[in-house]
Amino acid sequence: MQSEPSNVLNLFREGDADAFESLFRHYQRSVYGWILRIVRDPAAAEDLTIESFWRIHRAHARFEPAQGFEGWARRIATHVALDWLRAKLRNSEVSAESCAELVAPLAADPAITAEIRSKTAQAFGRLPPKLRVAATLAVIEEQPQKDVAAALGISIAAVKVRLFRALRLLRNDLKRQGITP
């Protein structure tokens, strides 16, 4: 995505409303797409996009134009999405099966039955949110680990640790259900 001119970024940092609107219109799709990858719920992703931009708006004075807007916005959006996943987990609404109509078409492997897919999705929904986010972005969405690290505000090594723990927990959960991946 083409970056915004630096004068818009500087104006936004100073609290200019027009600059904020310009950045919102330029990046809303990108921020929405990033959040959707994490929460996998289109309606929630729209609400969380607004919440993210609200936090962005409030934090304008802390923005560093030299670091670029998209990465900063993505990091805030990731934390907003993570908060949402935590709240949803507290409310015991496991979200593993909520994305059926928005996923990209993928050829189903005949060796993996619908039941296994369903149990895998449910087990994935039981993972701790911070492990789930790392695994969603890096494994399912195949985002580069450096982008995932930047979005989560952690090192690449920490991302690798989270992925390892997520996959190990998932494998153990599936084994308990009699599924050997």
Next chain:
Amino acid sequence: MNEDDRDRMKKLLQQALPPVDMDAEPTRDLWPAMLRRMDEEALAHPQAGINWAWFDGVLAVGLVLLIGSFPAAIPVILYYL
């Protein structure tokens, strides 16, 4: 967990939870909702635009107490305002 295990888990995960469509976009323009959110916050926290330092409050309370205790000090205070 070795490399093969990881690859199998990755394949299984991608079958169970396929990647989100890259072209997914909001169903509506979110800017009007953003404006509503900003207006709601402004109404809910009207003082947000005024930055009162805590010592401003302490000074104001002190001044009221001083005037209450020593009404004769009012002309002196007015002189220095």
